[in-house]
Amino acid sequence: MSYLAKPKFHHPAIPVNELGFTHRDYEGAISTLCAGCGHDSISAAIIHACFELSIPPHRVAKLSGIGCSSKTPTYFLGQSHGFNTVHGRMPSVLTGANLANRELTYLGVSGDGDSASIGIGQFVHAIRRGVNMVYIVENNGVYGLTKGQFSATADQGSKSKKGVANADSPIDMVAMALQLGATYVGRSFSGDKAQLVPLIKGAFEHRGAAFIDCISPCVAFNNHAGSTKSFDYVRAHNAALNTLDVITGRAPITADYEPGESRTVRLHDGGSIRLRKLDASHDVTDRATALSAIHRHNAAGEIVTGLLYCEEDSHDLHDRLGTVDGPLNRLGAAELCPGVEILERINASLR
């Protein structure tokens, strides 16, 4: 969009977080995506969430695959190491990075082409392994960089810019993530910052595989009448299950909802998510309810959004593998090499 360098100065009264950072410290390079792209709103929501959570930017590793969405990590968290991997393979690279150092925060950004088509296998297996990560799919139903082909999340009957209807059934990544054992699952809309920011915050605070499907209209190729992933269509058919607030630490909870309307979900480090229910029948800690909500709203032609599922006492891949508490990449020869004496014993056992 623009090749101008971003100015470094900012308003002297700009708010700072607990670490003394302003939201500018969480920004990246200027976006090169199309003006009005939904992805830029998601980048802004990530910046906002990290700022509000006071996450040290350099403690985040941001990884992506290939595609418009996968370009976005350049546009946020400039102080974080980033890795633009290969098409559809972000989940495996993120898994490996996480194995190397369990102490960092891992943010995987992908798109519907990257994660629902070429990379669906890697998406599936990273979720079922319970890799501790925030996995965001910026879902626009089309291939943007190659100019407008349908992706695997495009709804059946949804029309391309050229007016051709999509014949194939869509993949619902949220339903898949639930079925695969993701321990934090949400769906949102890039045009609904009020919902998206807390959803991302909750994902960052969650331990385990946190998956967010964020519908993010493509202004260039999928924002026309007849598309089911346009701004207008999503606004008109959005069925939010809840609104949420993420509370870090052990801040007192001041209830201002009617009994039965709210629900508090514990997070592993002492924080919590406070939900205001918009759909009284939805139990956010029940996987089956979440799946049935998706199907029910689908049948009604609605797109269900909000926090669909959250497991309170979740585990991650490192728990399952029983790895040591510290990062593996910090261990040296003293901790890793069994030494000469043991080698001599092994030699002796092989004669």
Add this chain to the structure above:
Amino acid sequence: MPIESINEFVVRFANVNGSGSASANQLFARCVMRMGVPVAPRNIFPSNIQGLPTWYEVRISGEGHLGARGGTDLLVAMNPQTWQDDIAALEPDGYLFYDSSRPIPKVQFRDDINIIGMPLTEICNARYKEPRLRQLFKNIIYVGALAALLDIELTVAEQLISEQFKGKDKLIAPNIEALRVGHAYAKEHFACPLGIRVERADNVGDRIFIEGNDAAALGAVYGGATVCAWYPITPSTSLAESFMAYCKRLRADKATGKTKVAIVQAEDELASIGMVVGAGWNGARAFTATSGPGISLMQEFIGLSYFAEIPAVIFDVQRGGPSTGIPTRTQQADILSCAYASHGDTKHVLLLPEDPHEAFEFGALAFDLAERLQTTIFVMLDLDIGSNHRLCKPFTWDSERSYDRGKIMTAEQLEAGETFGRYLDVDGDGVPYRTLPATHPRRGAYFTRGTTKDRFARYSEEGPDYIENMERLLRKFDTAKSLVPPPVETRGPRQASVGVIYYGSTSPAMHEAADLLRRDGIDLDLLRVRGFPFCGAVLDFIEAHEHVLVVEQNRDGQLRTLIQVECGVDPARLTPILHYDGNPITARFIRAAIDRAVRPVAQGHREKVDS
């Protein structure tokens, strides 16, 4: 006249897969080794699990020849399905040992062999009630009988059984008893020993007996690997499984019981190498183990590792190709696909171990090289080395040795204001500095990508940036020449006009062939290549010999091609000697092929020298 030989013969066991023969056959091989006689066993296992044929060939060689010889002197025929072919392959005047419980018509034997029938099934059925025990002890009983027939010390076999079942002590007595039953029967019914027999010697020394995959896995433990991501594929699976077993013992944190390693069985080879690349990017020593088809699947990531400069180690246990080829047979057929793996201009470092000793050495070294060079290092085993027990020098480790983590810029250096350019060639060796994620709150972060970038890791599509980067990568590859293990040269007592280049599992057969050819009047100088990129010694060797042969186990002469291309050698200067039927190359094959190729040249040279 039956074959007569002390300590130089081949025993071939023809078994049914899943019958429990593997451990009995291995016991037999170990007995010979414990008597101080070198032994080289080989599994020949078609791709199936139960009920189908499998063979175990044991070459016994007092002279220490560990390559496959070809031919069988004693056949232990325990599989009726393969009876005819097995008998046909027996050397004239060889020995047939078989289960005579069921009468076999005379036409199914040969007249020119010596037949030893023992009613193994009958003996077992009389002694054991349970079908599984009948099966298992039948194997031990034939080992006992073979001990008598080949003059193997029974005490040696008993000692090995006691060691094998240590901790499951109640199994020791019945196994020893079965062994003695076989031994006593053979003593009573046959003229023991046969013309071929084992005589105690002292030719094993302090060597160890281990599979190459097992050794490579131990090398990865010693080399500090903390992440292993893999996908099952024959014949590499046992490498990852062996790594798991070693880590269980050697990587458990004593205080907490937690483990200092992460091992993930991935969903496919793409994910395996993806995890390795992710872990390498984040500063862990990571590897995967695979075989040819896995290498094909990993191509894109290997290119990313090359271009984004991320340490990774791949153990490639080569098998017959192309495509799925002959998955349970050996070849050296991935040399080119690894050396030039991926799209674009790429070249990769290969290490070529000859046996388990070097599989351990290079297995550990690969992790230092991967971090030093920030790229993928291939350790090229093959099925012959990987899946067979091989006698080799014991493993060694320098107690002072630490890991070479390569050029990693620290928080202190960044704090002190040192210039950090991820792809900046500060030292002139083509190797840039890297930072690990979370090193410093404000400095040293960069964006890793496979696409073109400038020396400060900023996205760039500019031609000069691309060329500068690609040329630096070539300088880096040049640096690798001095870091990979140098070739090993073996010169004969006389100056030879014929030089032979070979590598990997061809080694024992090549040495044996060179001895045989020397006796035939053909002298050879040998050069064993142990790494790619090639250093100057390879070209020097070629220039110093009138006739140069390249012996390898593939159809297309892949190392020969690599030498031609990378050293700029005229193809006419390099004569290929190729063996690729899936069986390990033999000295007999090499001897005949070299004889055909060089007799006029070598003899002419001898005449010149002698006159």
